[in-house]
Amino acid sequence: MLAQQRQQAILELVQQRGGVRVADLVRAFGVSDMTIRRDLEVLSDRGLVTKVHGGATTVGTASTEEPGFAAKSVRQRQEKEAIARRAAQLVRPGTAIAVSAGTTTWTLAHHLTDVPDLTVVTNSVRIADVFYRAARADQTIVLTGGIRTPSDALVGPVALSAIRSLNVDLLLLGVHGMSTRAGFTTPNLMEAETDRAMVTAARRLAVLADHTKWGTVGLSTIARLGDADVLITDSGIGDDARKALSETVGELVIVDAGPVRDVDDSR
Incomplete structure (x- = not known):
């Protein structure tokens, strides 16, 4: 070549x-x-x-750069689908979960609509819409209010007030970046604050992050790597990252990305 x-x-x-x-x-x-x-x-x-x-x-991946939902939704689709399928196995019927905004967590939401007797707290308009469209009478959806960010997250004092009054069994968190030094990060200061409130409200933290997030550092830290009880990523993650993560997070789960399953969001 x-x-x-x-x-x-x-x-x-x-x-x-x-x-x-x-x-x-x-x-x-x-x-x-x-x-x-x-x-x-x-x-x-x-x-x-x-x-x-x-x-x-x-070019342009500065710590403050924040791509919109549409731009991010076309990236690493295979990896996100594989991660979402695995993350869905963590969710048990009859539990209360929080799901942060993001394209990986939005993909996850489609896998959770069949889980019975579920209470879902989210600050994502798009994720709430997935559950609303499923129209299950045995599911309770709590959508926080707040200011809408480019990633379609609701943030700010209203969102914080709602989240801080709740306690959930599991938080499924999507992130912009992760590194040994900075931990799990986002480029949006207000979104970081809202995500930190969800981390505090949850008994367990599961982070969903494809391999491209490794080494990317957003402006604000959400949590340390060691705060994650489970981190689910894909097999594209490098050897150095695997070693660092396996020594830091509670459990490192690596999935193989398969063919993309087109998400039908018109139902």
Whole structure:
């Protein structure tokens, strides 16, 4: 493979995944660490990727960047579907759960509509709508009020007041990024505050995060890695990340991404 072809392939991977690691690219392309670093340097000089420690991300992934729901919903669809299927196994009939806003948790919501006698607390308009459309009389949906963010989360004093008055068995939390130093993060300060309130309200914390979230750091920390009782991610996660997470979170669950199941949200 010529250098130009390899660089184009690397760029496509960055755009698909949101970020790549040098070590993963070395294995994928069968070239040296130095060669991959030169490729990333070329792409960075052309303004096509942003170099970070140990890899590269899409341009514009600053700690305050907050993509909208529509933009995020088309990323890592296979991984999110596999993570959501596994996360649904954590939810037992007759329990009270909280589900944070996000595209992975929105995917999860479709798997939870058949769980009987469930009470769901959420600050996501889209997630609440999934349950409302299912129209199950044995499910109770508590939608917090508040200010709407680009990710369709309801945040602010009204949301905080509602969440702080509740106690739930399990929080299923979607995050913007995760790292050893910063923990689980989001670029939105108000959303971080609301998420932290949900963490406090829950007996157990399950975090849902695909492999591209590793190494991404948002402006505000929601929780430390060690606060997660369970972290569900996909097999695209790198070896270094696996080691760090397995030594920190309560339980690390890694799923293999299969074919995408198109979500029918018209019912």
